[in-house]
Amino acid sequence: MATSAIEPPQSTTVSRRAALLRDTFVKLNPQIMLHNPVMFVVEVGTMVTLWLTVTAQSAASREYDGIVTAILFLTVVFATFAEAYAESRGRAQAEFLRRSRASARARLLQPDGSWTWVEGALLRHGMRIRVEAGDTVAGDGVVLDGVGAMDESAITGESASVIKAPGDSVTGGTVLLSDYLTVEITTDPGNTFLDRMIALVEGAARQKTPNEIALSALLGVLTLIFLLVVVTLGPIAQYYGRHAVNTTTLVALLVCLIPTTIGALLSAIGIAGMNRVAKINVVAKSGRAVEASGDIDTLILDKTGTITIGNRMATEFIPVPGVPVETLAEASWIASLADTTPEGRSVVALAASLLSPRVLHERPGEPIPFSAQTRMSGIDLADGRHIRKGAVRAIAHLVDQAPPELEAAAERVARDGGTPLAVAVDRQALGIIRLKDIVKPGLKERFAEFRAMGIRTVMATGDNRITAEVIAREAGVDDVLAEVDPEGKLALIQHEQAAGKLVAMTGDGTNDAPALAQADVGLAMNIGTMAAKEAGNMVDLDSNPTKLLDVIEVGKQLLITRGALTTFSIANDVAKYFAIVPAMFAAVPILHGLSALNIMGLKTPQGAILSALIFNALIIPALIPFAVKGVRYRPQSADRLLLRNIFNWGILGVLIPFLGIWGIDHILGLFGLA
């Protein structure tokens, strides 16, 4: 699995912890903190209470101010830790990637054909380099000449090597295992996939997505409202006397009310979202693309390789009348033994499952390979028998007299969306092998889930209508477009977009590039051409088109996590009011009645305020796992998702803090603080 490749070695773990700790404190710099208004307010509040602690009149009030200051400081540290932690997870991946880049030197080709060593960093778009066995490719490019086996494990984590031939793209950081290649560089340094991936997982290149900006704006205004509530509460409470409220308590109330939970975790959620994309071996060119994938309405999928496993499989033997099915199966088995194509292997497997092992013994003979002229293959056995399998028309030509049942069976197979393959022995037709496209396992259920989420799946294929519709029905896609060329795909995307829909698609060929560029989310395959990879806004390093479905889930999970933690953060405030408001006016005799609002039965006013503040701080690290992993997500309709999340984060968000604050108050009581 891919993740194993980017797991950090043990030796760096210690330095990574140190970096995490350092970053946690570096981020406390108010100038950096200013980017996060919610936590900035907490930091300023900490300074205010610190000042109050220093200038406190009595020992008792100094102790109280001091404890509040400490909790506030912890709250800020928890927030910076959350962000630093999310970044450090990405950094581990980045370090590994960076190491493969660092060593890269390139043999730069001169016009006269000779080459000189240059640093990989000096390579520019359009330069040509020679890559020899054992070399690390120094930049992204296209193969101009030569064929060789490439080890791409540094990028994909996949250990199997890949053959690169002229026209194929190569990625910087991969290693050539055999032969040599001439490569034209297509990207400037700092802009290669490796660079992008590093920047992305480190969070450095992460720009706020539209949705994040909107949420930040709302959190900013909410903070402003609570600032207003607390700042005006001071003078308004002075209606009951000059010392009706304590400034430290007002700061505590403010910090409890402003959405610190989501404020502290918001950027961690975003960074972790990008990491999750990187984890499934997809390079996204921007966070915006990942987020947009959560909004996708229409999914345009290829048939071959995406919906089907890419190769046809034999599923049935249909003998002509008078021929036992075993005879057909045996002939097919013998004819296919030398056939190493997946189709040939599937015929062998199907026959073997039907026949008893006794008859399955290899017979000497001369295999006849498939050729485009004859459109058949087979074997000439030593015993003189000639077995052939191939296109029905070709076999019909070969045999003395093709029975009408052969044609009928072939037609039936074609009508069901399969491909018929005829088998003959010595000019006698035995029957038909049914070859079928096989839908990838689990896809049908997945499409059903997507339908529940409101995402329409459209299969677009160059195949004929009959084949396409059969597969479409089997896979359970919502719509099918047969016999489409790349222009047709582009038109389909534009048509969907005109109706306001967001479209996602995958592609690998150069002629897919316009459609990939037009789609809102275009996932290009790593094995694809450079043009396709440039046009898409994501590249799947595993070249698995089905990955698009995972990307969509990551996008949705990202939005849900933000919404859930925001809701939770706001819902928490209810309990904090019930803790703090009765406590903060406890010193005003005429307001003693407000103690009726102390429904948690918190023991002392001071303990109540501290408990609420401690809960507010502790909930941040408690929720880091949700921020980093994303809240649990199962594809469902919007209404069911809403109902579940409202309960989990809204209703429990109101109830949990009542329990938490009550519990903390009891623990504080043990230490004489409440």
Next chain:
Amino acid sequence: MTVSTVVTWLVVIGGLLVLLKPMGTYLYKVFTFQPTVLDRPMKPLENGIFRLLHVSRDSNMSAVEYGVAFVLTNMVWGIMAYTLLRIQGLLPFNPEHFGNLNARLSFNTAASFVTNTNWQAYSGENTMSYFSQFAVLQFLQFVTPASGAAVGLAFVRGISGRQLGNFFVDLTLVLTRVLLPLAVIFGLIFMALGVPETLAPYLHLKTLTGQIQIVPRGPIAGWEAIEHLGQNGGGFTNANSANPLENPSALTNIFQSIAMGLVPVAFFYMFGLFTGRKRFAWTLIAVAGTLFLTMLAMIYFPEAAGNPIVNALGLSGHANMVGKELRFGMGGTAIFETSTMAFTTGSVAAANDSFLPIPGLAFFLGMFLNMVFGGKGVGLLNMLMFVILTIFLMGLMVGRTPEFLGKKIEAKEVSLTAVAFLLHPLLILVGSAIAVATPAGMAGVFNPGPHGLSEILYGFTSAAANNGSAMGGLGASLPFYEVALGIVVILGRYASIVAMLLVGESLLHKKAVPETSGTMRTDTPLFWGVLLGSIIILNALTFFPIMALGPLAEHYLLMTHHLFT
């Protein structure tokens, strides 16, 4: 609950429910320029006005143009009103020879009436000539609710994918097709039920004791009609609808309650027709309706149970009738008060100062929310503001960029909506804080304990919500309050309306996203609950501390039978 209470409530609530659909449909037809019954009599008049203003019926404005037209027109009215009040003594129809108003009171009154607030720092019968009542104040009672409704219409048009329309056309049509005809009908009803309508001088009657009693009268029936139909709330006399000449019987009380709610409730239904989402409109009506019933219960039941201190003296078994009118009973008073707070009218049928703290809390609730149907157009605007905030907060949890009526809500809409939401607490909290912190503000507090604080909070809340009712017990005619509340009513009216108008236009220019099962539905019982919950939590978080210091503190003191001497 007595039979008369049940019947009164059923008539008012049932009446509003029955009238909601025909009235909403009528409004929809008028503002989509479809033929209606009033075309024949009104079209020539309207065409004349449009020719005079050089506008055509189907012309359109941008949000900025519409907003500017709205604010400037209001400004002109405000300056006009201010000037006329300043020179009242020189003007005709002044049988009682009232003099000019001073600058501060003129500013406060002009600001209050031009914003549809109708906060009155004066007693009408001792201050205003018939000319001022009729040509200045009543004129504003027609045009200012009409201009508020026009802005609501523009917003509804924008979010339903239509051009915003023309402010002057909308303003004219609200007047000619809605307010004037309804005012005629209700004016006649009130006249028939005994409300005076005359330009004759006040009556000077010799009483049994031989004293002379002056009975103020005037063109009151027409005033009452538009006072309530336009959610204005400024009384002809100081006692407002508690005065038997303004609201003589339980029957007029019912009609006034219905008059307040008629158009605002229908506006919600009209919104459903405009957007083609009647189920969504019904969901909003259900949310506002739930809040309405909550307020009604919060007002009626504590009052009906009576004051615990009085009950403890053995005088139990009686409702808290202090400051209430016997002719309405507790049920009639409660429905009138709920209506006036929900629809932000601000007229009163009882002395708000004499209500117990929990009913007081309900008054605050209506004004904080400002969208329990609210004023026509403006109330819907506030409701949709909460809808947008709720959709954004909760909508993320379905894993899509939140959509409102098929349009994506992004940074611009969220920021503008959030700022519109922020303004209301800003005015209330900052205003109250300044009042408490300054001697000038504290000089107006006539009651000790939490109740005195409640009175300050009430004043600023009423001004910010453009409600206009007063709790009383506050020196509203002190210079501090005349100026401060004058400023608050103006900011409270215009700032948030303009912000929402910009939201409407921004949504209009967005491409609609098709709805799928992945879209959060806004027309389900689930959304009813989510919206209701969000509204309550957002407002509770904002206002809980001051409510704890005011009505809640008073409530707990009352429970412990605390008395102030």
